[in-house]
Amino acid sequence: MSTDKLILNGQTVADFMKEDMASKVAILKEKGIQPCLATILVGDDPSSATYVRMKGNACARLGVHSIKVVLSADTSTDELIQEINKLNEDPSVHGILLQHPVPNHIDERAAFDAISIEKDVDGVTTLGFALNAFGEAEFPSCTPQAIMRILDFYNIQIEGKHAVVIGRSPILGKPVSAMLLNRNATVTTCHSKTVNLEEIVKLGDIIIAAVGKPLFVKGDWIKPGAVVIDAGYNKGNVGDVDYEACFVPSSAITPVPGGVGPVTIATLIEHTIKSAYKLSENA
Amino acid sequence: MSTDKLILNGQTVADFMKEDMASKVAILKEKGIQPCLATILVGDDPSSATYVRMKGNACARLGVHSIKVVLSADTSTDELIQEINKLNEDPSVHGILLQHPVPNHIDERAAFDAISIEKDVDGVTTLGFALNAFGEAEFPSCTPQAIMRILDFYNIQIEGKHAVVIGRSPILGKPVSAMLLNRNATVTTCHSKTVNLEEIVKLGDIIIAAVGKPLFVKGDWIKPGAVVIDAGYNKGNVGDVDYEACFVPSSAITPVPGGVGPVTIATLIEHTIKSAYKLSENA
Structure with missing residues (x-):
């Protein structure tokens, strides 16, 4: 039933975040x-x-x-x-x-x-990576954090779910695997050397595509009811997920564009505002 | 057939490492x-x-x-x-x-x-954790590195294999997951909140038990032919793996004691010797 299908709208999440950010910017400007x-x-x-x-x-x-x-x-x-x-x-x-x-x-x-580290609002430093893996980062990498925000905004349960992350880059696949693990998901991280990738992806309750290849994740890789998050963005304005095909079995899915992207940018700005707060307090 | 079964003897690995260490210590002492x-x-x-x-x-x-x-x-x-x-x-x-x-x-x-960081031979610092996750640590955590050494010593293939790590501590489960991932295993990290742990463990070609509970991993959780590494050590001189029961389906298994433990200690000392080399060069 199409009414059971949840399209995870990143613009909605970003707009929600912006209300809070605008009020914080106003407070900072007063100071x-x-x-x-x-x-x-x-x-x-x-x-x-x-x-x-x-x-x-x-x-x-x-x-x-x-x-x-x-x-x-x-x-x-x-x-x-x-x-x-x-x-x-x-x-x-x-x-x-x-x-x-x-x-x-x-x-x-x-x-x-x-x-x-105080100004690493994009969460790219080596130290920031480890702090994130320990669940203690002030500014986690923006795309992984955007993914978590989308899941949370739409009340998608993470604890106890099997998350399959496709990709292992230091600013996306690895940190999002760590964040899902810290939120009590069971996490499988896959990559170009994974054997039987399709079978592994099919185990996932939550699939994170972070592989950087257009339309890489196919519809028949998706377990019925799984949540599909597409963190890719490739030439031709397409993600790493074959959206049309994966839409069918999934219970929830991010589009590209309009999924993870807008939330990533909103997260970056949110971090900048938070940093301004902290640096002004310590000044 | 019992001849097909490989007991991964940590003392053998540690003894092998010691030959190289003894010659390095001798060179250092000459200096x-x-x-x-x-x-x-x-x-x-x-x-x-x-x-x-x-x-x-x-x-x-x-x-x-x-x-x-x-x-x-x-x-x-x-x-x-x-x-x-x-x-x-x-x-x-x-x-x-x-x-x-x-x-x-x-x-x-x-x-x-x-x-x-120069003296962190046990690989416990936050920065060392991240360097290890990026495959660039001088001194990875000793127990995870000991596990990798045992796998390598016995020529156990890692690339393309599905490794299941049970445990997610910052000095064991998380770093060994990262090391296996960097060696091109597909890695699933499990923990106390994992649902259907038995089924997840059964997927593994390589099982790393790092949970800190005596005899926790049962024989019927092990896929026939899997490699079982027990990184636990509990009261009563037993590991995290029910050795007798897991011995049967496994193709290779570490005992406790005499498995990961001796290699961990040898790795610690190897790191100390390497650090002495490096610090003396920079003196």
């Missing part, structure tokens, strides 16, 4: 504090430029200031880290986002780890 | 360097005291110096951290082990994180 997110874009990848612009626009809509640092594609790791250090030291900046991916010659991990 | 492990015991738990003594004895057998710091049960977190800092600053100490568990009033996580 003379202007929350500010600095984004760093290295090179001229058009998709990355679009993401950075979307984040800046979302900040503007919420009254959060944003600074864009655009560096040429031939920037060295050292030069990038120098820019990050400037932002670390700038008291008017509350959050720093280094747009992933950076050009290949840059040591992305070293650059991520140059971001001070 | 005038005496590798040294400092162990800290807080309170008078007899099991903990036994573990610390075993580690000290194992050091002595390999020509590694060991220092025992014994603190009273009413030591505060601050006092413990002061002791750790002294050891961090002592150039004659190459590794620091804080015996787990500490008394309840102590912030164990804060104490672990006071250990400098």
Whole structure:
């Protein structure tokens, strides 16, 4: 019955979050504090430029200031880290986002780890990763946290459920596996070397697709009644999930676009506002 | 057929490791360097005291110096951290082990994180946890690494296998799940809130029992031919696995005692020797 099917609307979740954020921004402004997110874009990848612009626009809509640092594609790791250090030291900046991916010659991990933990609103530092795995991160990675927010917003039970995560990247598959585990799901993490992936996915009550391949997850991989979360975004405006096919067996599913994406951006801004609060208290 | 059954003998693995360690200690001593492990015991738990003594004895057998710091049960977190800092600053100490568990009033996580990453030979720091999850730790947690060493010593294939880890502690279940994942296993992490644990365990080609309950894993939970690793050690000299019952369906199994334990201690000492090398190079 189509009425039993739940479409997990990320825009609805993001709009819900924005009410709280707007009131917090107003309080901060009364105190003379202007929350500010600095984004760093290295090179001229058009998709990355679009993401950075979307984040800046979302900040503007919420009254959060944003600074864009655009560096040429031939920037060295050292030069990038120098820019990050400037932002670390700038008291008017509350959050720093280094747009992933950076050009290949840059040591992305070293650059991520140059971001001070207080301003790591995107949750990309090595230390932040571990704190998240221990359930103690101030700012978990934004996409994993967006996934958790969607599940919670729609009252989807996590405890005791079998969650299957497809993907193991340090900013998505691994942290979302840890967050689901900390919420008492039984968690299976799959990847390109998984044998019989279809059978493993079929075990899942909750499926997280974070593999970065268009329409990768097929409809007949989904156990009837499972919840399907598509954290992918690929060329052609499609996710990692074959939405039309997976819609049928699932009990709930995120669309692409309009699923995880808007909540990820809202989470990033929420973290920036929270950071502004904390940094202003410690100032 | 009993000849098809592989008993994974931890003492054999530890003895193999010791040959390499003894030659490295000899080279260090020629350079005038005496590798040294400092162990800290807080309170008078007899099991903990036994573990610390075993580690000290194992050091002595390999020509590694060991220092025992014994603190009273009413030591505060601050006092413990002061002791750790002294050891961090002592150039004659190459590794620091804080015996787990500490008394309840102590912030164990804060104490672990006071250990400098260069001397965290037991792999307990938050940063070390994340580095391990990224496959980049100098010193992964000793018990998880011991498990990997046993699997490798006996040429047990990990890639593409379904590993089921029972337990999710920050020094055992979580890091061993990460290590198996980084070696291309499909990894399911289970715990006290897992529903249908028996059915989940039955999926596993490799079972890691790290739950801390005596004889918890039953024989009929084991898929025929699975490899069973018992990382538990409980009162009565028994592990987390019902060995007699799990022996029957398994293709390979670690005994308790004489399985993971000796390799864990050997790994700790190996890390201390490696740390002495590195710290002497940077001196």
